Amino acid sequence: MLPRVDVILPLAIRDTYTYRVPSSLPIPAPGTRVVVPLATRQLVGIVRGEHVITDDDLPEEKMRDIILILDAEPVLREEQLQLWQWTADYYMCPIGDVMAAALPNKANDRQYVLAESTRRRVKLSEYTGETVPPHPLDDQQQEAMRSIKEGWQSHDVVLLHGVTSSGKTEVYIHLILEALREGRQVLYLVPEIALTTQLTDRLQRVFGAQLSVYHSRVTDAQRMELYRRLILSREPRLIVGARSAVFLPLSDKALIIVDEEHEPSYKQQDPAPRYHARSIAIVRARLLKGKVLLGTATPSVETYYNALSGKYGLVRMTRRYQGLQLPRITLIDLREQYHRKEMYDHFSDPLVLRIREELARGKQIILFQNRRGYAPYVQCTDCGYVPKCPDCDVSLTLHTKNALSTNDYRPSTIHHRLTCHYCGSEQSLPDICPQCGGKMRVHGFGTERIEDEVAALFPEARVARMDLDTTRRKDDYRAIISAFAAGEVDILIGTQMVSKGLHFDNVSLVAVLNADALLSQPSFRSYERAFHMLEQVSGRAGRTENTGSEVIIQTFDPLHPVFDWVMRHDYNAMYDEQINERELFAYPPFTRLITLTLRHRHADRLEAAALALAQRLKAVFGKRCSDVIVPGVARIQQLHLRQLQLRIESSASITRAKVLLRPHIETILADPAYRGLEILPDVDPQ
Ligand SMILES: [Zn+2]
Numbered sequence: 107m108l109p110r111v112d113v114i115l116p117l118a119i120r121d122t123y124t125y126r127v128p129s130s131l132p133i134p135a136p137g138t139r140v141v142v143p144l145a146t147r148q149l150v151g152i153v154r155g156e157h158v159i160t161d162d163d164l165p166e167e168k169m170r171d172i173i174l175i176l177d178a179e180p181v182l183r184e185e186q187l188q189l190w191q192w193t194a195d196y197y198m199c200p201i202g203d204v205m206a207a208a209l210p211n212k213a214n215d216r217q218y219v220l221a222e223s224t225r226r227r228v229k230l231s232e233y234t235g236e237t238v239p240p241h242p243l244d245d246q247q248q249e250a251m252r253s254i255k256e257g258w259q260s261h262d263v264v265l266l267h268g269v270t271s272s273g274k275t276e277v278y279i280h281l282i283l284e285a286l287r288e289g290r291q292v293l294y295l296v297p298e299i300a301l302t303t304q305l306t307d308r309l310q311r312v313f314g315a316q317l318s319v320y321h322s323r324v325t326d327a328q329r330m331e332l333y334r335r336l337i338l339s340r341e342p343r344l345i346v347g348a349r350s351a352v353f354l355p356l357s358d359k360a361l362i363i364v365d366e367e368h369e370p371s372y373k374q375q376d377p378a379p380r381y382h383a384r385s386i387a388i389v390r391a392r393l394l395k396g397k398v399l400l401g402t403a404t405p406s407v408e409t410y411y412n413a414l415s416g417k418y419g420l421v422r423m424t425r426r427y428q429g430l431q432l433p434r435i436t437l438i439d440l441r442e443q444y445h446r447k448e449m450y451d452h453f454s455d456p457l458v459l460r461i462r463e464e465l466a467r468g469k470q471i472i473l474f475q476n477r478r479g480y481a482p483y484v485q486c487t488d489c490g491y492v493p494k495c496p497d498c499d500v501s502l503t504l505h506t507k508n509a510l511s512t513n514d515y516r517p518s519t520i521h522h523r524l525t526c527h528y529c530g531s532e533q534s535l536p537d538i539c540p541q542c543g544g545k546m547r548v549h550g551f552g553t554e555r556i557e558d559e560v561a562a563l564f565p566e567a568r569v570a571r572m573d574l575d576t577t578r579r580k581d582d583y584r585a586i587i588s589a590f591a592a593g594e595v596d597i598l599i600g601t602q603m604v605s606k607g608l609h610f611d612n613v614s615l616v617a618v619l620n621a622d623a624l625l626s627q628p629s630f631r632s633y634e635r636a637f638h639m640l641e642q643v644s645g646r647a648g649r650t651e652n653t654g655s656e657v658i659i660q661t662f663d664p665l666h667p668v669f670d671w672v673m674r675h676d677y678n679a680m681y682d683e684q685i686n687e688r689e690l691f692a693y694p695p696f697t698r699l700i701t702l703t704l705r706h707r708h709a710d711r712l713e714a715a716a717l718a719l720a721q722r723l724k725a726v727f728g729k730r731c732s733d734v735i736v737p738g739v740a741r742i743q744q745l746h747l748r749q750l751q752l753r754i755e756s757s758a759s760i761t762r763a764k765v766l767l768r769p770h771i772e773t774i775l776a777d778p779a780y781r782g783l784e785i786l787p788d789v790d791p792q
């Protein structure tokens with residue numbers, strides 16, 4: 107009998123597929139790419155290992171053969187295969203889903219050969235300018251660096267908790283320099299591509315051509331080329347990347363820095379694997395015998411809990427770099443402002459006054475509104491009709507500025523479109539109510555509306571807007587950020603993109619136009635998130651001078667405890683309150699959550715399936731399984747949604763819970779009554 111191998115294919119169906127190795131080919135090593143037939147198609151897969159014969163195997167005459175071995179060497183090291191398997195097991199998805207997330211797209215291209223002798227060589231855009239030594243560290247930074255290294259003596263993971271502008275990046279730079287000198291590789295993860303612009307400029311000046319960048323704005327060919335280099339050589343190198351870079355080939359003893367570790371964008375929501383890059387980084391460091399540094403001004407509650415309980419090392423930086431003061435925070439009570447009619451559109455009189463003052467001083471201003479578009483919905487003033495997406499259970503957002511897709515830029519699409527933020531479908535804004543002929547009125551406000559109001563209030567100011575709609579092309583971030591940094595823009599309006607890690611010297615005023623929207627999220631993390639976001643936004647102000655930098659927060663609910671914590675920059679107060687709540691209501695870190703989302707085209711069949719699954723799970727898990735939950739948005743792209751949530755005590759084994767859970771999911775999926783049903787597990791949902 108000819109030897110057989112198990113092959114991973116980038117399909118979400120089952121873990122591996124078995125193929126025969128024809129006598130004309132050598133047996134490919136684990137991690138090698140092969141071309142195999144599947145039905146009438148040919149696919150590129152990764153060899154998992156030699157197949158162990160079982161009774162269920164197909165007879166020899168029905169086995170299909172590997173067609174081609176693509177690479178002379180494996181493109182995946184054993185450690186990466188272990189990591190893939192861990193990811194698939196932990197996040198409850200087929201390993202093929204991990205393959206799709208972990209390899210650059212070009213790896214699925216059989217034309218692309220990962221060998222030293224390849225002809226299709228792509229040049230990495232390499233820095234050729236001069237490099238300069240890093241800035242020397244101040245006392246606090248030196249102390250932090252010493253403590254981090256000491257922390258790594260006894261822990262794989264160290265948390266650096268440093269207030270905004272304490273100079274964490276400079277500490278990272280010195281640690282990276284040391285690691286590279288020791289011949290180690292360094293992976294520097296950032297939560298948003300928007301951040302890499304300023305960061306890469308700064309890192310390039312120190313590390314020159316030793317630095318590579320890996321994220322979705324780098325071309326497929328360049329990503330593949332970096333991957334190829336990393337697999338072929340273990341030379342010391344610094345890689346800056348977004349979430350998926352955590353799966354790149356890394357050498358033993360690598361250092362992984364997870365900057366802004368609290369950021370929710372480290373978690374992949376869709377498609378599977380629904381992984382958290384921070385968790386993967388920690389597992390990775392264990393496999394590589396490497397070290398992890400988590401850095402942030404506002405640690406996530408789970409991370410801080412792990413640090414306080416001694417699971418991670420903890421290092422603090424409590425002073426801003428060069429003794430800068432944290433900005434003054436002023437709350438503006440919108441109830442009072444509206445009552446006294448001291449509002450201009452969405453700007454309170456005191457805010458207008460302060461913006462005028464700062465513009466007159468030649469200073470720059472950031473206006474934060476975490477909602478894009480012009481207005482979140484429009485409504486008929488007579489009958490109350492709200493236009494909704496035909497395929498999703500959400501009201502349509504009004505856009506007035508630019509086409510959503512810049513590839514599809516037609517003047518006719520510029521004005522007044524209603525857009526679904528879930529599926530992207532669009533329709534025009536009706537002049538009158540389609541139900542009663544009444545007048546349509548806009549409600550609420552997003553960044554586009556703020557842009558209009560700013561133009562009316564401060565006609566002399568130069569304004570830029572940074573949100574998903576203005577940053578769709580490769581270089582859009584860089585253009586906006588450089589223009590603002592160069593002083594060509596006075597007021598920058600933006601969503602959460604402007605809140606994270608950006609460094610602008612001349613910003614003296616940051617305003618949060620509507621903080622209440624941050625607090626009304628339906629999640630046990632909503633206060634924590636609001637605190638993170640307000641602290642991060644505040645951190646953008648007064649980064650180089652002490653004279654009167656200020657953060658203005660407009661709210662209808664000034665007595666909310668989150669504002670008290672933010673005004674005092676009191677992370678510990680937020681943490682103490684939140685950790686008590688989490689314990690009281692059995693949320694992480696005291697439990698682990700698994701959310702099961704059920705999806706079906708037919709609402710009645712979905713409801714029946716959800717009830718049947720709930721009944722089965724309650725029989726096994728008791729109170730740990732929730733009742734059927736109708737999510738806030740209960741239909742997306744014509745698919746109805748229901749959820750079940752499992753809460754497993756942290757002291758219990760989540761692995762065992764998954765073992766108990768799996769057969770019930772499979773039974774429900776196999777039931778012909780629910781044909782067409784999907785069940786999407788999300789482990790550690792955000
Ligand atoms: Zn109407």
Ligand SMILES: [Zn+2]
Pocket residue numbers: 495496497498526527528529530531743
């Ligand atoms: Zn939709």
